[in-house]
Amino acid sequence: MGEVILLKRSAVPDKSPTTSDLNLGEVAINTYDGDLFIKKDNGTASIVKFVNFQHVSTDATFTDDSDTLVPSQSAVKAAIDGKQDTLISGTNIKTINGNNILGSGNLLIPFIPQKAGTVTSGSFSGNPKKSTITFSTAFADANYSVSVIGIDSRSWTIESESSSGFTINANANSALTGNVYWVAKKHATDMSGVVTSGSFSGNPKKTTITFNTPLADANYSVSVIGIDSRSWSIESVTSSGFIINANANSALTGNVYWTVTKHGEIS
Numbered sequence: 001m002g003e004v005i006l007l008k009r010s011a012v013p014d015k016s017p018t019t020s021d022l023n024l025g026e027v028a029i030n031t032y033d034g035d036l037f038i039k040k041d042n043g044t045a046s047i048v049k050f051v052n053f054q055h056v057s058t059d060a061t062f063t064d065d066s067d068t069l070v071p072s073q074s075a076v077k078a079a080i081d082g083k084q085d086t087l088i089s090g091t092n093i094k095t096i097n098g099n100n101i102l103g104s105g106n107l108l109i110p111f112i113p114q115k116a117g118t119v120t121s122g123s124f125s126g127n128p129k130k131s132t133i134t135f136s137t138a139f140a141d142a143n144y145s146v147s148v149i150g151i152d153s154r155s156w157t158i159e160s161e162s163s164s165g166f167t168i169n170a171n172a173n174s175a176l177t178g179n180v181y182w183v184a185k186k187h188a189t190d191m192s193g194v195v196t197s198g199s200f201s202g203n204p205k206k207t208t209i210t211f212n213t214p215l216a217d218a219n220y221s222v223s224v225i226g227i228d229s230r231s232w233s234i235e236s237v238t239s240s241g242f243i244i245n246a247n248a249n250s251a252l253t254g255n256v257y258w259t260v261t262k263h264g265e266i267s
Contacts, residue, residue, distance in 0.1 A: 008028040010029075010030050012032065013030075013033060014030075016035070024040075026038070026039065035049055116182065118179050119181075121151075124170060124175075128171050128172055128173055130168065132167045135164055139184075142161045142163050144161070146166055146168075146182055147182065148168055151177065152176045152180075155170075156169070156180075197251070200256075204247050205245075205250075206246065208236075208243050210241040214241075218237050221260070222244075227254020227255055230247060
């Protein structure tokens with residue numbers, strides 16, 4: 001009968017050799033776990049444990065949650081296949097106002113500033129009864145709207161709007177008995193205007209709009225509507241203005257109205 005060669009071994013569960021237990025070139029076995037070990041030394045001695053099939057998990061859900069198991073290729077593939085597709089803006093994930101929400105950095109969402117307050121009945125005076133509202137911090141301009149509601153039923157109107165405030169008119173001489181509540185909301189639209197038909201020239205008919213105060217940049221959109229039916233388009237958009245193109249050679253007979261809406265944050 002041939003000679004039986006026995007390797008260094010242990011039958012203790014989960015027991016591994018240390019670097020002092022093995023010489024380089026020796027092999028050790030844990031006969032309980034079925035694990036095989038060698039010693040390696042690349043300048044620092046360490047023990048290498050060989051992975052065999054019993055350490056491979058085919059569970060694609062990874063519920064085993066174990067550091068002693070490695071997933072099989074089929075398990076990894078099944079797990080990856082079950083995940084969501086790569087996100088592509090506008091294809092399988094929506095955009096916000098045409099802006100891609102993927103990637104780094106901040107996505108600016110328009111913020112519309114507003115102010116609100118309460119006026120006591122005794123603050124109204126004169127005939128008809130009026131009260132002046134002065135903002136603690138002025139708006140950049142008077143491009144805002146005001147909503148008013150009061151305890152007393154009145155035909156409320158707004159007068160003398162400025163960047164600093166406005167006047168509430170109760171349109172009645174009788175004294176008020178309750179508070180009046182107001183909200184001033186800045187318009188998202190930064191500017192608008194009217195162009196007369198005679199301002200258009202050339203073929204096709206065009207007119208140039210120049211802002212009184214330039215915007216911070218050209219990140220805005222323009223809406224155009226005219227008395228005459230035309231395929232309106234916008235050209236040469238800059239922070240200082242733009243060109244309206246009627247895309248027709250025939251003269252216009254009525255006014256053209258334009259509105260500019262700034263994109264991003266509104267200060």
